[in-house]
Amino acid sequence: MKINKTKKSILAIVLMVAMILPLAACGNDEETAGEGGSDKVYELKFAHVVRPTTPKGAAAEEFKKRIEEKSDGRIKVTIYPDSQMGTDQEINEQILEGTLDMNAPFLSTVTSFVEEFELFDLPYLFTSSENAYAALEGEVGEKLDSYLEEKGLVSLGYWTGGFKQITNSVKPIKSVNDLDGLKIRVSQSPLLVTQFRAINAGGISVPFSDLYSSLQTKTVDGQENPFANIATKKFYEVQDYMTVSDHGFMGYSFFMNKDKFDSMPSDLQDLTKEVSKEVMEWEWKESEKKDSEYLQEIKDAGVTIDEFDDDEKAEFKKATQSAYDEFLEKEDGEELLNLVEKYIK
Numbered sequence: 374m375k376i377n378k379t380k381k382s383i384l385a386i387v388l389m390v391a392m393i394l395p396l397a398a399c400g401n402d403e404e405t406a407g408e409g410g411s412d413k414v415y416e417l418k419f420a421h422v423v424r425p426t427t428p429k430g431a432a433a434e435e436f437k438k439r440i441e442e443k444s445d446g447r448i449k450v451t452i453y454p455d456s457q458m459g460t461d462q463e464i465n466e467q468i469l470e471g472t473l474d475m476n477a478p479f480l481s482t483v484t485s486f487v488e489e490f491e492l493f494d495l496p497y498l499f500t501s502s503e504n505a506y507a508a509l510e511g512e513v514g515e516k517l518d519s520y521l522e523e524k525g526l527v528s529l530g531y532w533t534g535g536f537k538q539i540t541n542s543v544k545p546i547k548s549v550n551d552l553d554g555l556k557i558r559v560s561q562s563p564l565l566v567t568q569f570r571a572i573n574a575g576g577i578s579v580p581f582s583d584l585y586s587s588l589q590t591k592t593v594d595g596q597e598n599p600f601a602n603i604a605t606k607k608f609y610e611v612q613d614y615m616t617v618s619d620h621g622f623m624g625y626s627f628f629m630n631k632d633k634f635d636s637m638p639s640d641l642q643d644l645t646k647e648v649s650k651e652v653m654e655w656e657w658k659e660s661e662k663k664d665s666e667y668l669q670e671i672k673d674a675g676v677t678i679d680e681f682d683d684d685e686k687a688e689f690k691k692a693t694q695s696a697y698d699e700f701l702e703k704e705d706g707e708e709l710l711n712l713v714e715k716y717i718k
Contacts, residue, residue: 412447414446414447414448414449415447415448415449415636415637415641416448416449416450416451417448417449417450417474417475417629417633418453418473418474418475419433419436419437419450419452419453419473419474419475419476420452420453420454420457420458420459420464420467420473420475420476421433421452421453421454421461421464421476421477421478422454422455422456422460422461422464422478422479422581422582423454423455423581423601423602423605424454424455424605424606425452425454425455426605427601427602427605428532428533428534428601428656428659428663429477429532429534429601429625429656429660430454430455431656431659432532432652432655432656432659433452433454433477434452435652435655435656436450436648436649436652437450437452439648439651439652440644440645440648443647443648444641444644447641448637448641448644448645450475453473456581456582458473460482460561460580460581460582461476461482461581462482462485462561464476464478465478465482465483465485465486468526468628468629469486469524469525469526469630471630471632471633473630474629474630474633475627475628475629475630476627476628477532477625477626477627477628478625478626479534479560479581479623479624479625480493480494480623480624480625480626481493481494481559481561481562481564481565482560482561482562483521483626484562484563484564485561486524487517487520487521487524488703489516489517489520489703489705489706489709490517490520490626491562491563491564491700491703492513492706492709492710492713493621493622493623493624494562494564494565494568494621494696495564495568495621495696495697495700496568496620496621496689496690496693496696497619497620497621497686497689497690498621498622498713499622499713499717500717500718501718502535502536502657502661503718504716504717505533505622505624505716506533506657507716508712508713508715508716509530509531510531511715511716512712512715513709513712513713513716514528514530514531516705516708516709516712517626521626521628522631525630525631525632526628526629526630526631527628527629527630527631527634528626528627528628529627529628529629529645529646529649529653530627530649530650530652530653531624531625531626531627531653532624532625532627532653532656532657532660533622533623533624533625533656533657533660534598534599534602534623534624534625534660535599535600535601535623535660535661535664536599536619536620536621536622536623537597537598537599537618537619537620537621537622537623538597538598538599538600538603538615538616538617538618538619539552539557539595539596539597539615539616539618539620540595540596540597540598540603540608540609540612540614540615540616540676541555541557541594541595541596541612541613541614542591542594542595542611542612542613542614543555543594543595543614544614545614545616545679546614546616546618546679547616547679547685548681548685548688549572549685549688549689549692552569552572552573552574553572553573553574554574555574555575555594555595556574556577556592556593556594556595557569557574557575557576557577557593557594557595557596557597558575558577558578558579558584558587558588558593558595558596558597559576559577559578559596559597560578561578561580562578564696564699564700567695567696567699568693568695568696569693571693571694571695571696572689572692572693575593575594577592577593579592579593581602584596584606584608585606585607585608585611588608588611588612589611595612595614596608596612597620597621598623599623599664600667600668600671601660601663601664601667603615603667603671604667604668604670604671605667609670609674609675609676610674612676613676613677614676614677614678614679615671615676615677615678615679616678616679616680616681617679617680617681618680618681618686618689619681619686620681620686627649627652627653629645697710
């Protein structure tokens with residue numbers, strides 16, 4: 374059968390349109406998926422070591438609530454609190470490996486893979502929550518973010534646990550000299566060990582999940598933690614004395630596995646950062662508000678409470694100068710300390 378030229382032209386046009394339409398549809402599908410049109414649900418596994426009732430635990434729940442609502446269910450967060458997935462170090466390792474996605478670990482525990490975070494183990498580095506927040510929202514936080522990115526992590530902000538206080542079961546601590554001979558537990562950070570050994574106070578490293586039992590069995594005499602952890606973990610049941618020393622800032626680095634972050638479309642990446650910033654602001658306010666409640670709970674438990682004055686704080690810092698000397702030997706130690714100085718009032 375012969376086909377005339379007009380019919381051939383029509384047939385060619387029909388075939389061309391038939392080939393172009395599927396390609397155009399594919400392109401539109403890809404664009405839609407990348408900008409939020411996909412029905413795919415991204416599941417994030419968020420593990421941490423404290424109870425949901427602490428400001429940090431509550432912030433994890435707040436992040437889950439906000440991100441699930443604002444993403445219209447395209448992001449789902451499963452939270453594993455209270456050391457269900459191990460210690461902070463073990464959780465961090467699982468995030469680096471990609472088997473977990475998110476954590477907000479105590480800054481001292483990050484030192485196992487980013488030693489520059491030992492900055493926060495220096496005694497009396499910050500004098501108030503305001504200058505700590507300003508530093509972490511500013512150049513100090515930006516510098517630390519770059520270290521995390523090199524390790525395959527995306528920084529989503531910094532949370533606060535407040536300032537650390539000292540508890541023990543042996544005697545009142547009214548000055549740094551009273552710590553001499555005690556066995557004080559610290560987090561797994563070399564600089565914290567250095568700090569407490571400089572004042573002959575043990576500097577014994579014990580995982581947070583094992584701390585209550587270690588205090589109960591007298592494996593250690595005392596420990597350092599903010600009011601929130603002392604109250605929610607009920608350390609006051611096995612500790613008789615507390616000194617309000619404010620000797621160290623206890624912060625948390627909220628981060629996420631970078632491969633998992635990069636696997637999400639750009640609109641969800643932007644939303645994750647947006648919600649994280651909101652939750653950072655919320656958590657700092659919540660922590661400050663709850664501190665007085667936790668302190669009252671500790672008082673009501675019958676703990677004997679003392680407080681360092683400015684002279685005693687200066688004495689403590691002078692006695693632990695070796696921690697500063699050790700940090701200054703690090704490659705970026707002086708630079709980081711100079712950055713902090715910009716925010717101290």
